[in-house]
Amino acid sequence: MAGHSKFKNIMHRKGAQDKKRSNLFSKLSREITVAAKMGTPDPDMNPRLRLAVNTAKSQSMPKDNIQRAIDKATAGDDENYEEVRYEGYGPGGSAIIVETLTDNRNRTATAVRTAFSKHGGNLGTEGSVQHGFERLGLIEYPASVGDEDTVLEAAMEAGAQDIESTDDGHTIWTAADDLHQVAGDLEKALGEAETVKLAWKPNITVDMDESGASTLLKLIDVLDDDDDVQTVWGNYDISDEVMEKLEG
Structure with a gap:
């Protein structure tokens, strides 16, 4: 994460997920199946399925x-999965939202609670940390797609709310209900995005010291390893300096 934009480490450790390709494909497959079951199996007619398929393609899923x-x-x-969201507090006062798709609530709740308690956190009640986040649409493009002015113009034209550009790429935010429309317009202007998904964006972030960050990243790794966990979001910020120490 060193050198990445702030949101890269707020979201999750993408690099860690990339190393667990089969685990990631399993999670993506589950989301695709659930999305197809909830609507029509045609991505053009089912916005959630289209998002799931696009995400899978961006991760090079065959x-x-x-x-x-x-x-x-x-x-x-006979497999029926339900969406369950867990909220809690991690090391250093960080707030964590865990999105799951599960066919056994008891199993998933136990696993998530254990992960929090073993890694310096505690699971809260529903809504305990959600108030510190905003539900938004997230679209990400690599830096190679164009300079900041080019992407900004395309994003504003498409109706996006905000854009953050760094040397690593462009992060575009939309209202949750506008995600599909904005993503479609941007695809026509800039090509296919790396990421198109609904996100929990924190209103404020918590700076993590080396000790807190080390424990927090272990917590996120354990959660990521759980088959039932789809996405982990948090309000933490780990500086490049701290990340370099941890990676060194």
Whole structure:
């Protein structure tokens, strides 16, 4: 994460997920299947499924895997997953939101609670930290797509709320309800995005020292390893200096 934009380490450790490709594909497949079950199996007619498919493509998930996940939704299998969100506090006063898709609430709740308690945190009640975040649409492009002015003009034209550009790339924020429309307009102007998803953006961030950051990243790794956990969001900020010490 050293050198990444602030949101890169607020969101999750993408690099850690990349190393666990099969685990990531399993999570993506589950989201595709759930999205296809909740609506039509046609991505053009099902915005949530389109988001799931686009995310899978951005992670280089093979087309055959994507199609199998869609077919699974129409095959009448007995697996039924529900969305459950957990909220809690991590080391250093950080606030964490964990989004899951589970077929066993007790199993998932126990695993998430254990992860928090073993790594300097505690699981809170529903709504305990959500008030410190805003539900927004998130679109990310690599720096190679263009300079800040080019992307800013395209984003404003498409109706985006805000844009953050760094040497690593461009982060574009939209109202949650506008995500599909803005993403579609941006795709016409800039090409396919690296990320298109709903996000929890913190209103304020908490700076983490080396000790707190080390424990926090272990917590996030444990959560990421859980098959039921889809995404981990937080309001923490880890400086480049601290990350370099931890990675060194």
